[in-house]
Every structure is written in C-alpha cells, then in structure tokens.
Amino acid sequence: MNYLPFFLNMQNKQIVIIGGGKVAERRLIRLLPFKENITLVSPTSTESLYQLIHSHKILWLQTKCHLDHFKKADVIVIATNDPITNQYVMKNAPSTAWINAAHQAEAGNMHFPIAIQKGKLQIAISTGGASPILAKKLKKSVEAELPDQYEQYVDFLFEARQLIKQLNITPPTKKKLLHEIVEKPIYTQKEQQAWIENLKKQM
Template structure:
C-alpha cells in the first residue's frame, strides 16, 4: 500500500491545472484559492458555482476536452472528471515531474488533499488516507471544539514573542522557559499580550 508523507508546500509560481468542471473540481478549487489563484480549469462545461468562482477570481478556463498540451507543463494536475478514459489518459501521459491528485482513484495519484483546520498561522491537516473522509471530518470537529476563538490572535502573538526573544541577549534556556510559559499559561487578551511584549523589549 502506498504511503503518503504529510507535507506543507508553497505553491507560488507553480502551474496548477484542474481537469473537470463538476463538484470535485469545485471542492479542489475552493481548497486552493486561499493559497493560490493562478489556476487553469479545463472542461467543456462547469457548474454554476464553479463558474462564479472562475469569474470572481479570474481563473483561466479552457472550454474544451482535455488534451496533452493542457497539462504537459503542469506542476500539479488535479483529475476531477467522471470520464474513465480521460482520467486514465492523464495518468498515463502525465509528466514525471508532475504531482497528481486523482479523485477518481486515489492510488493513481501521488498527492491527496487532507481536511484542514486553519487559525491564522496555525494549520492542522487531517487525513485517513482515503479510508474514511467522514472520520476525518469528525476529528476536525473535535479539534475545533478544543481551540478557542482567540487562537488566531494567540498564535500571531506567539510568533511575535518568539521573534522578539530571538533578538534578545538571553540564554537559550531562558528563551525556552519564557516561550514554554506562554504555552502552559496562554495569554489570549490582546492588551495583556502587548504588555508582555513591552516588558520583554525593556528587559535589562
């Protein structure tokens, strides 16, 4: 059985092609839009909602059946059609350098889209390797219940605190101790966070 390694990637300057115009293509596009918008959709037709997103974000839409030239230079190919012949053609002819997400048969690809939970700089990816998307959604819901609404601001504060302490002439042990204290005793109030940062800036 093929194993997938969890990996966060930067999509800047990557060529992404979504082949298909239905609900799967829509889900993949929604997943990608927060991180990257220079995407090409290849499909003779698309759903109304997908069409709205294409117009809103000025996504390139090639209104034709998939051909080799559509994906020959792609870094990420998303196969999202219900045509087995086209799906297999893409799998067989995809460039060796391309990442492939095969929604019709996950084992034909080398990239999977996990369920994600995002709170600012905090990102949590959940996958069951295709065994049970329902379980993955249940786990996401359970984690959401454990994360306060202020977590996005709190994680940003932790980033500022770590960046500030790295600039201070403190021992590594003290830096670690201060950062650990912020995890053991979280500061969620914005004013208290600024007070803590001010105190560290003026540490003698």
C-alpha cells in the same frame, strides 16, 4: 500506507484542475488561496463552479483536455468522470508533478486531507481513505477545542518568538520563555501587547 504528511510551499506553483463538476469545485475551493496560479480545463461546468470561476477570476479553458494544458504543471487535479481523459492525463503528466486523482485516489501521489486553518495555524487530518466521515468528525472535535482568539494568539506567539530569539540571554532561558507563553496562554490583546513591549525593552 506510503504517504508522509507535510506542507508544500505553493508559491509560483502552476496548478491545473481538469474537470467541471462537484469534485473540481471542491478542489478549487481548497486551492483558492493560490488562485492566480490556477488553470481550470473543462468544456462545461456546474452553475456553482461557474460562479466561483467568475467571482475569483480563475483562468478557465473551456475545452477538452490536451497535453499542452498540463505539461508544465506542478500540481494536477484530475476531477472528471471520463475514464479516457483520466487515463490520458495520468499517462502524460510530468514526472515531477504532484497529482491528485479523484477518480482513483491510489493512482495519484497526493491527497487533500481534511484541514483546519486559523491564520498561521494549520492542522491536517487524514484516515488514509479509511473513513472520511471520521476525519470530518475529528475536525469538528478539534475546532471545538480552539478558542475564537486562536488566530490572534498564534500571531502573538510568532512575534514573541522572533523577539525572544534576538534577546541576549541563554538558550535555556529563551526556551523557558517560549514554554511559558504556551503553557499559560495569553489570549487578550492587551496582555499580548504588554508582553511584546516588555520583550522589546529587554533588547
């Protein structure tokens, strides 16, 4: 397996989704946080995809795929059931593009793992194509372990870490404080605010 899990900064990345079916719809849903940079190319679409396109104001080129549509793309999602179109895109895609090929996963150079996101916390799960069912099962198990307050808690950890880094104390003491708020989680907003205020007083 030649894939390395990592997170890609999608700011200003041009995304092209080619296809108008269920797979294109699923990929679009995953990429909606970057909707300003998405272009969808397909002569037709499913009704549910059509609703997504219009409710999120996605740029939809209602035509057959052409080189001009993806020659400057940073991320290309190939999600058609037309082998000729799929092969055309694979052959002509920019060498620098990240390509997700739904028709033949190994033909592309990126996959969409099962993902869990709670604010700044992101967890990706993949079985390398061995069992999507297992990946979904693992997602449910992980989600069940995360308290409802976890998004707020991670935001608290972020703010606390920024303040601790600025304190005039030794590196080991900073490390001890960082470990403390993870080993003994502080979930209530009142306690978090008190902790932050205490750090600010030490600055």
